[in-house]
Each structure stands twice: as structure tokens, then as C-alpha cells.
Amino acid sequence: MRIVGRIRKGEYFDSVTLMTVAKEIAGMAGVTDAAVVMGTRENKAILQASGLLTPELEKAGDADLLVAQERRSAP
């Protein structure tokens, strides 16, 4: 398994968009788990508990949008 994390800074999306994006990412081939959430302390704790927190995402702040995915490693 491989964890991929990205931070989007200074961009704001409404909840409908965020949920749609999360659903699309989770449905992509090879993706076994995904989260699109704001970088609050509690969300980062839950990402960690579910194995989706990368060192990069750990640095995010409350106003940053985090996109995390767990992907099956290429054979």
C-alpha cells in the first residue's frame, strides 16, 4: 500500500464539492481508502488512526484542505 497526501492552501470549496471529490477519489481504480478534509488537529488525528497521515499532511493548518489516498502498490 502507498499513501499519497496533498495540501491545498488558501482555496475554499463548499461541502457539496468536497464530498463529490472525495467520492470520486474513493471510486478510482487502485484507491482503497481516501479522505478530503480540512487540516484540523482532530482530522489529522483521525487520518493518523486510519493510516492516511503523511509527514507532509502533518504540517497542515486548520484552513488547509487535505487530500489523502491509500493506493494499492503497483505489482
Next chain:
Amino acid sequence: MLVTIGDRVSKGTYSVHSRFRRVVNFRSGSRLVSVVDSSVGPGPVNIVAEGIDFADASDLRVETGGIALDHEWLAFEYPNIYCSRIDLKGADRHTLYRNLPTLKHALLEASSPRSLAFLLEPKRLERLRPGFERALAAHMVEGVKRVWAGDITSGVRMIAGCGFGLTPSGDDFICGMLVGLRTAEKFCGRDLSRTIETVYRAAETESFLSKAFLFLAYQGSVDARLKALVRSLALGDRAMMRQCAQSVISVGETSGADTLTGLYMTLERYA
């Protein structure tokens, strides 16, 4: 034209914070003002504009007689100030108790599967994806359990900032709790100010929007949809209440439902 201005809009000069299809948020320090279209409706810090293209506006100046959007002056032709306080004169507890189950039913019927309504019906947890979604739900369940067990500070700290959305679900839930506590005070005549203070202090966040919404809820200021819902809970019949609940649930993907879940659970325990 400008339709209404919220009673918590402060005079001053603001810069754009964030833009959405029907809302542009402006910021000045810790103060928020939102210019919205009439489909969003009145709120404590909302300026409702009709027939005005505000989507690209970057600067806002609020004065007594009107506003300037990117230096274009728009006067209030018929000043209509939206009062964000909930007036419950004439309300009785029996109506509230009769209507509360209808609120729960409306929430379970109309809310998104990813909303916090799973706190009211645990079998909804099965609809969540294994992994992050279930870990998040378990975290919320534990936080809420601690709050109702009396450990408000640690429970609210777990809930705050937790979940999906620009204003995370947990923050919306806490806004609902704060409004619920204010409402319960009016019904049961108990002084819940210490509980309200504890909840608000524990819900600290660095998110500008969450901070602004939590502060308004703490002060008992709500938007028109939530105000109509609380009034209908206390004064209306079930049909009216159901209609008001659906209007709140339609806010965002889960925001309205998350707020109502917090409100419902708080009223159930405190009213």
C-alpha cells in the same frame, strides 16, 4: 437591490475571504460578513442582495445607509434589519416534546448518509466506508459520549474540527448544541450559562469561518432557517416543523443536518 442586512453586521471595510456560487464571504480581522442571494436568505451576518452581480467583488464597505461593493455604492432603499435572536414568547414544553420526534424522523429521512445523523441511528454506520469514514464516526461517537457523560471539555475538544466540510461536521454539531442550550434555557428556566461557556471555550479553532459561526451560535444568533425551525418546534404543528427541518437539512451537503443533530440531541437532554 439590498433586501436585508443581519443585525450582527458591523460597519467597516472588509476584504474577500472566500467565494461560492451564492455566497461571497468578506473578512475584517475576526469579523465576517457574507453577501448572499435570496436563496440563501437572511442570517446574523448576511447581506441579502437581489439582482446584483456580487460574485467577483473583492472589497466591501458597510455603512449605515448601505454598502459599497468594489466602490459601487448600494443604498438600502427599505432598510430591513434581520433580527437573529429567537423569540419564543408563548412557547410551551408540551409542543416541544410533541415535535421533537418529528425532528428526529425528518433528520433520518432527509439527511445525507455521511451526516452525523448516525449518532441518532447507529445502524447508519454500516453505510460508511471502512477506513477513514468509520474511524471518523468512531471518534465522533466517543466525543459525544463523553459530553453526555458530563466530561464536556474533553468531549467537545474531540468533536471540534472533526469531519467533512469547509466548516467540519463537528463544528456544525457544536453550533447546534449551543443553540440547543440557549433554547433549553428558555424552556426549562434553568441557568445553563456555565455549560454554554464550557462548550464554547472547548470548541476553539483556528478556522476563521468556524470561529465566526461558533461565536454567533454562542451568542444565540441564528440564520432565518434555523430560527424558523426552533420556533416551529416550540410553537408550530408537525407539518410546519417538518418543512422547516427540511429547509435546514438542505444547507450544504451535511452542514444543516449536522447542526440539527447537535440541536436535537441537546434539546432531548436539556429541555
